[in-house]
Amino acid sequence: MTPSSCHGESTYRSATIGSPVVAFIGAPNVGKSTLYNLLTGSRRQTGNWPGTTVEIGRGTWRTRHGRELDAIDFPGTYSLDPQSPDEALTRELVIDCTPDDRPDLVVVVADATNLARSGYLIAQLREVPLRLVVVLTMLDVAATRGLTIDAKRLADGFGCEVVAVDPRMIRPRKQGASTPHDELEHAIERALALPPLSPRNSGCGVEDEGDEFALVDDRFAWVDAAITPALHQAATMRRSATEAADRVLLHPIFGPLIFFGVMWLVFQITTTVAAPIQGWLDALISGPITVGAESLFGALRLDGTILADLVINGVIAGVGMVLTFVPLMAIMFVLLSLLEDSGYLARAAVVVDRAMAAIGLPGRAFLPLIVGFGCNVPAITATRVLGSARERIMTCLLIPFTSCSARLTVYVMVASTFFPANAGTVVFVVYLVSIALVIGVGLLLRSTLWRKVGREPLLIDLPTFHVPQPRLIVSATWMRLRGFLQTAGTIILLTVVAVWALQSTPAPGQQGSFGQVAVTDSVYAATAGVVAPALAPAGLDDWHTAGALMTGFVAKETVVSSWAQTYSLDDPSALSSEEQGHSPLGLALRETFTESSGGHPIAAAWALLIFLLAYTPCVSTLAVQVREMGWRWTGFGVALQVGIAWLLATGVFQLLRLWW
Structure with a gap:
């Protein structure tokens, strides 16, 4: 990135000038800001509902090997088709910049319980020459729902590095011990050592509305083809405790x-x-x-x-x-x-x-x-x-x-x-x-x-009930x-x-x-x-x-x-x-x-x-x-x-x- 970057180098930079810029992007409520806080030591506001992070957060991520990364926590977004100012900001600072002003690497934080939702954002990012790493969170919740994910197959489908990390369960690492930090850091190092990924051919540059719908269909088809081989659903599942509780907590009278x-x-x-x-x-x-x-x-x-x-x-x-x-x-x-x-x-x-x-x-x-x-x-x-x-x-x-x-x-x-x-x-x-x-x-x-x-319906992802972590x-x-x-x-x-x-x-x-x-x-x-x-x-x-x-x-x-x-x-x-x-x-x-x-x-x-x-x-x-x-x-x-x-x-x- 150049000093004239659209990220505002002179105003927001935290790490040493010249450090690689790593952008954290993802849908609201997937653990993005929690992961960012753990890696940078920041105390950025996090929450269990969408819309908590509405401004850019910037901090220094010092890896285990002493390398400084300039980490940026972007507002939560479901896609690069902005529906609000914060989503428009993410697109502007990641996609609409000149190639020299884009982040050196983009980390997409994805919810393992709903890969399709994050997959559409990944599909859009793959249409741009970027270095990309996908981080899977909430794997423990996915397991309770009978879902298992093959990260290697998913990486083959997305065409980029895929790492499984649960930021809620990360503990301070002990000397000589391997932690989820290390897997993510190794993936970051490998990605930064390579040139940006070649954009996938998806029919970009469409001009009329019909072609735009075709592009959306193409993205969903690509996401499905990438996820299906890597995702395994248990044949039988009992109704979860969360589903049972929601029948009462969301009841129009008892709620x-x-x-x-x-x-x-x-x-x-x-x-x-x-x-x-x-x-x-x-x-x-x-x-x-x-x-x-x-x-x-x-x-x-x-x-x-x-x-x-x-x-x-x-x-x-x-x-x-x-x-x-x-x-x-x-x-x-x-x-x-x-x-x-x-x-x-x-x-x-x-x-x-x-x-x-x-x-x-x-x-x-x-x-x-x-x-x-x-x-x-x-x-x-x-x-x-x-x-x-x-x-x-x-x-x-x-x-x-x-x-x-x-x-x-x-x-x-x-x-x-x-x-x-x-x-x-x-x-x-x-x-x-x-x-x-x-x-x-x-x-x-x-x-x-x-x-x-007018009034829009409330669209919100209801997280699975879990025991709160004392550290958090x-x-x-x-x-x-x-x-x-x-x-x-x-x-x-x-x-x-x-x-x-x-x-x-x-x-x-x-x-x-x-x-x-x-x-x-x-x-x-x-x-x-x-x-x-x-x-x-x-x-x-x-x-x-x-x-x-x-x-x-x-x-x-x-x-x-x-x-x-x-x-x-x-x-x-x-x-x-x-x-x-x-x-x-x-x-x-x-x-x-x-x-x-x-x-x-x-x-x-x-x-x-x-x-x-x-x-x-x-x-x-x-x-x-x-x-x-x-x-x-x-x-x-x-x-x-x-x-x-x-x-x-x-x-x-x-x-x-x-x-x-």
Whole structure:
């Protein structure tokens, strides 16, 4: 490849310049990105449903013999006839480039349980002069279905190297031991040592539609001729456990009930198990760590200084409070990874897809939406799997209403404070409201802006149920948890410092100097006080709450840190003896909500939960929305989210205050 390659050498290159470029291509859900991660040591997002990988990933693959390969993980594609932007990207960067700009070698990852599906892609690649290696995955699943594959015969049929590798079962290799890595590396070395394969004669260059159909028929015939001699099917097969389970899990009645039951169990386990760990960390941060910091500044004769105030009341109080939610996030990520790796989340997509018909979105739109419950940012990027610009914009507008994991920290804080005995159920209800919001706003958009948006059926490969691999669960959990910690270390820290600065600055007309002012007399309180009256109809007319929601525009985790900072500066001496042992922050919140709601704190708590769910997720989400659909639609989305959040929160409070 030349430096001017369409792969963007100067931007994306990871390996040493001059290293062979190896492209990983395959249909979604065949283990392509998992194999790429194992070979390069990357932590690329992988999933058990199509559409997860929507951007190019690039990393260095160092072989056992010390050779560097520039590995590229391309978006999943079923063929080189693009139906969406990500599939078009794969064709552009592999086929439509000049011969000098094409990858030095293409690795096609194929599912052994459905060779015909991957075979069509291989047939198209064989029509171009490329070096090609086919990697077979999921051979263990094929064996359970009575399928055996002769790799040598398959290689003869495809006219290229064929290697059997199961990336899920690969373990770190021991010194001197032969592993599936070695077989793949040997195949890569042999292929790179030879010139590109001669294109097969398939009638390329057809001009009319009739010839195009003939070309497709020719490809399928070639695939069948290549696969049939290499594939052996057992004469008799029992119905698999997966097929038996799917009769229940995909049932139109029992399927949704099981889905909601599983989700309720996830949130119940998360809140129940995490609560005591959070309490211990909270006591550690507010006790020994804070006291230790105060003692250290005292020993350095810096107590009472601006630096001491920033560290103790800013960083420790703010970031420390958010870090107490790390066990909560870790447990949630483990449970979701278990559901994902076992194969259940793909079934959930099928179950919930029936509701997608009501809002007129194509079935594939469910994939970005379900990613949004983890994080809205990659979910919006994942809309590239949709073929129509209108479908992508509509889905981008709906994704912020999916409740991302960042909001979970605030939900648990509020639910544990106001509903301590039923926190898990309350959080589960909030997620049900999130699903209802997606459907409701989708109906609104469909009936106003997009009355003619068509609907495509959901085409998804349901993976065989299997026991999740602990190594992959740990890897996926750490990858997601690391993202949360990186946020806590960057955006949250910056926001904490900004909030501290505003709280340390006296408002116009107030006495005091920087760092020597009561928080109630600060610029932060004055600014939040201007916003607070707008929240009065929702029972949230208080500057503490308004200020926390303002910082929530940056990142939802900062809502908790802002509360922690604000109340840590207030005088806690008013707490009665009966309240000892309860969270000081929780007690302060209950007192604030009781006052701002006129004696209806439970109704105000529900209003806050709904507002948190519906209004703009974070600045990162806004940035990626601007990139995907422009400033105009992003601005419209923000106005829609804030407007719906205010209307729903007001309605919920006004209704519930009649009972609570």
